[in-house]
Amino acid sequence: MAPRTSEPEKRPGFFRTIKSLFTFTREAYPWLAWVLPLIVVAGIGVGIGIALLTGQPWWGYIIWGIFGIMLGFIASMLLMNRLATKAMYRRIDGMPGGAGHVVGNMLGRRWRGEEMPVAVNPKTQDAVYRAVGRGGVVLVGEGSRKQIEKLVKKEKTTVLRITHGAVPVTVLHVGHGEDDVRISQLARTIKKLPKVVDRAGMTQLVARTESLQHGVASLPIPKGIDPTRVRAPKPR
Secondary structure (H helix, E strand, O other), X not given: OOOOOOOOOOOOOHHHHHHHHHHHHHHHOOOHHHHHHHHHHHHHHHHHHHHHHOOOOHHHHHHHXXXXXXXXXXXXXXXHHHHHHHHHHHHHOOOOOHHHHHHHHOOOOOEEEOOOOOEXXXXXXXXXXXXXXXXXXXXXXXXXXXXXXXXXXXXXXXXXXXXXXXXXXXXXXEOOOOOOEOHHHHHHHHXXXXXXXXXXXXXXXXXXXXXXXXXXXXXXXXXXXXXXXXXXXXXX
16 A cells, blocks of 8 residues: 655635734734724725826726725735734844844845754853855854854854855844844844855855754754744735
């Protein structure tokens, strides 16, 4: 008897995703429940107003009214998505593994990063994460700056050795100190780095840095609330 093949995981439907997004965001912004309907009503008002100004016949009001509903719905989704992102950053701010969540999921196509740290202090749960992209190599420290300094220095030396110093290595530290980068600004800060590596060079750079992953898989993941569980769901 042939073994049964596992069925592909079903993705949640559109409306279920919207509901999850709304529930997640409302926990941080309770006023969202009455603001969203107001935005839709305002969109309808805009549509009807355009119909009045342009002297539309009766069926024109219907068309522009539908246009207003769509406009209000889109504006509501944009607002909710933006607030959901802010809510997510609030939850992972200060949590072990929060920086890894940003590095692994929010840098876009021009960067390659993993949620798994490249170095961890098992006692303090301080961790170092690495991102590779058009801006070179970025090492992100999470935890006590003094305690993580040795880990960061070691990783930077390793990266410089395998890249022969051909690409810049930027070191960032997540926190609320004077020279720290807030976690809500981490992705933006990395994306703003000057492009110094072309696409072909990035492919080679990724391959070289991934060769360092051997032996890293056994590193402990920083304990705490799993940031992937507080990820804001996005509508498809």
